[in-house]
Amino acid sequence: MSATHDVLILGGGGAGCSAALHLALRGARVALFERGLVGSQASGVNYGGVRQNGRHPAELPIARRSREIWARLPELIGTDAEFEVTGHLKLARSAAEEAELADYMAVAREYDLPLELIGSNSIHARWPWLGPRVVAGAFAPEDGAANPRLLAPAFARAARAAGAEINEHAPVSEIAHDGALFTLTIGDRTWRAPVALNCMGYWGGEIAARFGEAVPVAPLAPNMLVSEPIPYFIEPNMGVVGGDVYLRQIRRGNVIFGSGRGTSDPAVPWSRPLPEPTLTAMARAIELVPRLAGVQVIRSWTGIDGDMPDGLPVIGPSRTTPGLIHAFGFSGHGFMLGPGIGAILAELVLDGRTDVPLHPFRIDRFALGSAA
Amino acid sequence: MKVAVIGAGPAGTRAVEVLVRAGHRPVWIDEAAANGGRIHQRPVAGTTRSHRDLYGTEAAKAEAIHALGERLRAASDWRPGTLVWNIRPGVLDTLCAGRHGTIGFDRAILCTGAMDRIVPVPGWTLPGVFTLGGAQIALKAQGVAIGARVAFIGTGPLLWLVATQYVKAGAEVALVLDTTPFTTKARAAAGLLRDPATFARGLALVARLRMAGVRVIEGGVPVAIEGADAVGSVRVRDRAGREHHIACDAVGLGFGLKPESQLADLAGVPFVFDATQRNWVPQHDRAGRTAVPGICLAGDGAGIAGADAAELAGARAAWAAIEDGGGAVDRGEVARLDRALARIPPFRAALERAFPYPATLAARTPDATIVCRCEAITAEELRAAARATHVTGGAPEVNRAKAFTRVGMGRCQGRVCGPPAAEILADALGCDIAAVGRLRGQPPVKPIPILAQAVE
Numbered sequence: 001m002s003a004t005h006d007v008l009i010l011g012g013g014g015a016g017c018s019a020a021l022h023l024a025l026r027g028a029r030v031a032l033f034e035r036g037l038v039g040s041q042a043s044g045v046n047y048g049g050v051r052q053n054g055r056h057p058a059e060l061p062i063a064r065r066s067r068e069i070w071a072r073l074p075e076l077i078g079t080d081a082e083f084e085v086t087g088h089l090k091l092a093r094s095a096a097e098e099a100e101l102a103d104y105m106a107v108a109r110e111y112d113l114p115l116e117l118i119g120s121n122s123i124h125a126r127w128p129w130l131g132p133r134v135v136a137g138a139f140a141p142e143d144g145a146a147n148p149r150l151l152a153p154a155f156a157r158a159a160r161a162a163g164a165e166i167n168e169h170a171p172v173s174e175i176a177h178d179g180a181l182f183t184l185t186i187g188d189r190t191w192r193a194p195v196a197l198n199c200m201g202y203w204g205g206e207i208a209a210r211f212g213e214a215v216p217v218a219p220l221a222p223n224m225l226v227s228e229p230i231p232y233f234i235e236p237n238m239g240v241v242g243g244d245v246y247l248r249q250i251r252r253g254n255v256i257f258g259s260g261r262g263t264s265d266p267a268v269p270w271s272r273p274l275p276e277p278t279l280t281a282m283a284r285a286i287e288l289v290p291r292l293a294g295v296q297v298i299r300s301w302t303g304i305d306g307d308m309p310d311g312l313p314v315i316g317p318s319r320t321t322p323g324l325i326h327a328f329g330f331s332g333h334g335f336m337l338g339p340g341i342g343a344i345l346a347e348l349v350l351d352g353r354t355d356v357p358l359h360p361f362r363i364d365r366f367a368l369g370s371a372a
Numbered sequence: 373m374k375v376a377v378i379g380a381g382p383a384g385t386r387a388v389e390v391l392v393r394a395g396h397r398p399v400w401i402d403e404a405a406a407n408g409g410r411i412h413q414r415p416v417a418g419t420t421r422s423h424r425d426l427y428g429t430e431a432a433k434a435e436a437i438h439a440l441g442e443r444l445r446a447a448s449d450w451r452p453g454t455l456v457w458n459i460r461p462g463v464l465d466t467l468c469a470g471r472h473g474t475i476g477f478d479r480a481i482l483c484t485g486a487m488d489r490i491v492p493v494p495g496w497t498l499p500g501v502f503t504l505g506g507a508q509i510a511l512k513a514q515g516v517a518i519g520a521r522v523a524f525i526g527t528g529p530l531l532w533l534v535a536t537q538y539v540k541a542g543a544e545v546a547l548v549l550d551t552t553p554f555t556t557k558a559r560a561a562a563g564l565l566r567d568p569a570t571f572a573r574g575l576a577l578v579a580r581l582r583m584a585g586v587r588v589i590e591g592g593v594p595v596a597i598e599g600a601d602a603v604g605s606v607r608v609r610d611r612a613g614r615e616h617h618i619a620c621d622a623v624g625l626g627f628g629l630k631p632e633s634q635l636a637d638l639a640g641v642p643f644v645f646d647a648t649q650r651n652w653v654p655q656h657d658r659a660g661r662t663a664v665p666g667i668c669l670a671g672d673g674a675g676i677a678g679a680d681a682a683e684l685a686g687a688r689a690a691w692a693a694i695e696d697g698g699g700a701v702d703r704g705e706v707a708r709l710d711r712a713l714a715r716i717p718p719f720r721a722a723l724e725r726a727f728p729y730p731a732t733l734a735a736r737t738p739d740a741t742i743v744c745r746c747e748a749i750t751a752e753e754l755r756a757a758a759r760a761t762h763v764t765g766g767a768p769e770v771n772r773a774k775a776f777t778r779v780g781m782g783r784c785q786g787r788v789c790g791p792p793a794a795e796i797l798a799d800a801l802g803c804d805i806a807a808v809g810r811l812r813g814q815p816p817v818k819p820i821p822i823l824a825q826a827v828e
Contacts, residue, residue: 037772077763079764150763275460279823296822298783299785300815
């Protein structure tokens, strides 16, 4: 049996759809498979942060690469996905947290990330609406936010226009490898290709396990809220040391914020925000921006992502199956990385290499135990 | 067994009556300060208008429900002024007097009522345009008319009832435009005669309006509501195609009702599209039981059936909750309720045939007209999102259209724009209305304030 395609992409989130486009643009025959509609889970219903600030050093090269693509979205996919460069402000609420921000400045320098450390007096002069508990901040002017509901579908549409086959309502249930080709079957249709990309988010763990390399991935349902529109005044996208609250305002006026976790059942899949983290998010939002007290919340929501024990995704070739490449488990911060991941996966497939160091994301790091 | 009854309209009040009679002390919750629901909304304190003046043909029922509510307050754990903004297994999340809280329950009877269904007539976002229900509540609860010269546009029994109430209250009614032709109503008359008393009340309303000299157009369509920064006039077209330009300073707009079923949705009750009333309704059996253990539904929130049916359904659902909890049931009473409830669907079907939702009018909303007023999304933006050439690809159903355009993402969370948005999307896609689905619910079911309150 011969190959019908060059690459099968499992999962239609941000990473999978970006990979489909980057591969199709270079002439690869691509078929993507998405259980529901593209961008339905973590890729489509996340907070919308486009943030390099504060990322794990291992992720910064990917974030830098992805940030270049964010700047080129209109020419690449026909829309900027409402990406706006507002800067990202990571806040400290104690001396210990401020010390952590100071330590990170060296990381930022090493990776050429523009970052400004702002002390207590300056920060309240510059953003006078910040609450008194804020003692310092680190401001990354290149960062911002975008509309997650648009990104993966726009990548998928552009990929389709470039010749990729995008299959929605196409769950990956039957997939096998015969040593040379992957065979994927849905109903009476069959796809065969030498390469398969596992971009299935939380469910990527099931694919990995099926090919003999299970990893400890857990479902993650971030608890997020949006307010009614109020006059625009919060320009930067904001987070805190420790990450227990995040908050931004869009120009339309709505304040989008989140804290903690909702509940989910990935088998359905089903997820729902919970009232306790919702109320906690409110209290923490007021702590950062006291003026938000009394503003009405109109909706809360969540979606399902894959959470890894070390908070880093699995990216790179399978150790058991030639041609299988993983990119899943983005642990709640993959939206910004998605466009770059797609480009990196395309390079791995077509060039056999990429400039971005992927060693920290190798799938067998969990099997190595404490030595990892 | 702790039973929670959410809602204190006709259904909730009768449910609590049965529970109390059976020896329970249910927790009884409503957003309003007193029972009655929207249909029997209480007047503002100190009003001098009698029940007869306020509620017209429904005065006796309103009086009975109000009196029953007074009696049941002490016999139940009555929680007025309380919004239930989320439901999860065994817990209601509430907002009362500016405090977030929770109420536990073993069984819940959701009697969450209905709201107006609109068609986005060009100009409907102008100040001075109200829903029919809003116009009625202004009159009943606040003792004011929505304007000095009011046009009522829509279809359904409420159109005629509210217009009559306005005439009776001394307001000038400039126009009653019913999108349903008289002949359609006449054809449904045989079915309506299943409930001759209601049918006769309806005829009396129309006669009273015509006698009062009110301009009545049946089978016409609204063209636009016009005005610079508030309502100044309406343009309508009659059945013969003639256009009329009528001065007014307020408009009451409503095209039948839709269930307020967000709590049932959050509770996990499956929904089905009811083609007769053209609404998505939470599925339940005739006793109000749902597929979710411990959750019963009653009243218009379970599918539009009217206030009389709601009283029966509330009582019936209470017996179901009692029975499911292992309590003793009055079999004779249950049989009587079941017989009475069995007579409702044929009458409702006739009523829906008599006053159909003008789906085509909604589907053909002009491009420039705002459909989602919270987010200011036009019909054209929605239609564009349906096309495969859209930058995100086409939206095959309403939640995708919401994701792409923000339709239904604002303060009302699609409670107002959801039905017409679905009509426009289905029309643009060339598919059946049921195929575009319904907007998924998310907590809170209504806006709640950001508070610094610690989690309790």
